[in-house]
Amino acid sequence: MNVSEILEGLNANESRLLLALASKGKPTSPEEIFSAGAFDQLVEVMNAASWLNAKGLITLSETSYKCYALKKPLDAPLPERRALEYILNNDGKIEMADLSKAVDSSEVSIALGWLRKKNLASIDKSSGKTMIIVTEEGKSKTETDDEKVLRILSNGEAHESDLDSKAIAQLKSRQDLISERIVTDRILTLTDLGKEVVNSGLEVKEEVAQLTPELIQSGKWKDVAIRKYDVRTFAPAIYPGKKHPLSIIADEIRTIFTSMGFKEIDEQYVQPAFWNMDALFTPQDHPARELQDTFYLAHPQRAELDDPVVEKVAAIHENGGNTGSIGWGTKWSKEEAEKLLLRTHTTVNSIKYLSQHTEPPVKVFSLSKVFRKEAIDATHLPEFTQIEGIIMDEDANFDMLCGIIKEFYRRMGFTDIRFRPGYFPYVEPSLEVEVKFRGKWMELGGAGVFRPEVTEPFGIKHPVLAWGMGFERLAMLRWNLKDLRDLYISDIEMLRENPLI
Numbered sequence: 001m002n003v004s005e006i007l008e009g010l011n012a013n014e015s016r017l018l019l020a021l022a023s024k025g026k027p028t029s030p031e032e033i034f035s036a037g038a039f040d041q042l043v044e045v046m047n048a049a050s051w052l053n054a055k056g057l058i059t060l061s062e063t064s065y066k067c068y069a070l071k072k073p074l075d076a077p078l079p080e081r082r083a084l085e086y087i088l089n090n091d092g093k094i095e096m097a098d099l100s101k102a103v104d105s106s107e108v109s110i111a112l113g114w115l116r117k118k119n120l121a122s123i124d125k126s127s128g129k130t131m132i133i134v135t136e137e138g139k140s141k142t143e144t145d146d147e148k149v150l151r152i153l154s155n156g157e158a159h160e161s162d163l164d165s166k167a168i169a170q171l172k173s174r175q176d177l178i179s180e181r182i183v184t185d186r187i188l189t190l191t192d193l194g195k196e197v198v199n200s201g202l203e204v205k206e207e208v209a210q211l212t213p214e215l216i217q218s219g220k221w222k223d224v225a226i227r228k229y230d231v232r233t234f235a236p237a238i239y240p241g242k243k244h245p246l247s248i249i250a251d252e253i254r255t256i257f258t259s260m261g262f263k264e265i266d267e268q269y270v271q272p273a274f275w276n277m278d279a280l281f282t283p284q285d286h287p288a289r290e291l292q293d294t295f296y297l298a299h300p301q302r303a304e305l306d307d308p309v310v311e312k313v314a315a316i317h318e319n320g321g322n323t324g325s326i327g328w329g330t331k332w333s334k335e336e337a338e339k340l341l342l343r344t345h346t347t348v349n350s351i352k353y354l355s356q357h358t359e360p361p362v363k364v365f366s367l368s369k370v371f372r373k374e375a376i377d378a379t380h381l382p383e384f385t386q387i388e389g390i391i392m393d394e395d396a397n398f399d400m401l402c403g404i405i406k407e408f409y410r411r412m413g414f415t416d417i418r419f420r421p422g423y424f425p426y427v428e429p430s431l432e433v434e435v436k437f438r439g440k441w442m443e444l445g446g447a448g449v450f451r452p453e454v455t456e457p458f459g460i461k462h463p464v465l466a467w468g469m470g471f472e473r474l475a476m477l478r479w480n481l482k483d484l485r486d487l488y489i490s491d492i493e494m495l496r497e498n499p500l501i
């Protein structure tokens with residue numbers, strides 16, 4: 001291509017950039033060009049730069065480096081420093097067991113590990129006791145290399161060349177201390193060809209980026225230069241406000257149930273044990289009622305029960321009432337039933353709704369939070385969400401229950417479902433629902449038909465089909481996550497990359 005052909009092919013922004021670079025007379029960064037004011041957006045400079053680079057009119061060189069910052073301000077010296085101070089104040093030597101006086105119990109092994117690794121202290125067992133003894137280095141070093149880095153970073157972000165690289169590596173290996181960011185500097189330089197193009201009478205031809213009704217009506221469109229449409233141009237990433245992935249799934253679930261004719265219900269998180277357990281024929285000595293499984297309220301501890309149904313439920317527990325069942329055969333305590341707790345399942349919503357709606361048809365669902373004293377791990381959270389529902393109908397039966405659950409999962413995109421015998425005190429038959437995912441069966445919830453011991457006190461005469469299923473686990477399968485906790489960590493990258501729908 002000769003110079004005049006090149007000139008012909010330049011768009012307005014490319015020409016503008018060439019002229020800006022020529023007037024600077026030296027290699028210049030896109031940011032500097034942008035701040036000179038000829039462009040509306042930095043991305044336009046970058047876009048033009050990449051085209052000019054491809055055409056050989058400029059070179060675009062990039063250098064990357066790392067910057068470090070504190071993840072959060074340090075409110076105390078590192079555990080090993082606090083431990084060291086403590087040992088020094090105790091003549092440079094303490095018993096291992098006393099280390100917990102210097103640092104938090106969760107920091108003991110961290111402090112000890114780093115004291116030894118940094119050679120600030122050593123372990124000595126020669127006296128028969130395990131002693132921690134400060135080394136010469138520990139006595140003289142008032143600041144280690146990593147502490148120096150932390151001190152620098154406490155004044156703000158710093159360039160990697162200003163920091164000790166070994167100390168950085170050490171700090172990176174520890175949790176929650178420092179974060180790393182890669183910064184890329186770009187420099188634009190006119191090539192000889194670029195200079196030649198500038199010197200051969202380059203000028204900016206104004207272009208129209210958008211055809212307007214006026215341009216068309218007035219006929220001006222014939223005279224203006226219209227910018228070429230190019231799908232390969234850079235575009236800035238836009239992160240609009242959008243729904244959290246969990247809300248997207250929740251919406252899907254709501255749409256499925258409402259389109260099947262269900263109405264959504266919910267209740268308070270705090271419930272008397274009566275509704276959460278007793279009304280559901282859960283015996284008062286059931287393990288799930290224990291303090292280590294259920295969150296009970298401290299203030300107030302109880303709510304008085306004055307519903308006439310309480311007596312009926314009591315009789316059912318003690319001797320089966322007039323259901324034909326023999327009940328649990330134990331003395332029922334009203335006090336136990338009056339304890340307030342954070343609901344452990346949304347089945348409490350279903351039974352409360354039934355208590356007010358005893359005639360068919362009933363088709364309701366809940367999608368709401370429940371609470372259990374679970375240790376947090378990859379598949380358990382103390383606060384999670386259940387997908388609950390009931391159907392009461394004259395013709396309701398077990399097949400219908402299995403059919404509804406299968407249909408629900410089919411609409412969520414899971415076709416391999418199986419039912420296994422399970423045990424929930426309030427249903428008979430009692431089922432566990434499992435979904436096959438990547439060749440493995442995963443338990444997603446329970447279901448069954450409410451027992452007469454549950455329905456009789458309310459005078460319910462027709463079958464009630466009930467189910468309660470995990471919401472987070474479903475979301476986990478949907479997004480192929482290994483860890484439930486990822487759903488609730490608001491990782492901004494994950495949220496940005498997640499598609500809008």
Ligand SMILES: N[C@@H](Cc1ccccc1)C(=O)O
Binds near residue numbers: 344347466467469
């Ligand atoms: N409530 C049960 C699920 C369930 C609901 C309804 C009927 C049977 C089982 C649970 O939390 O695991």
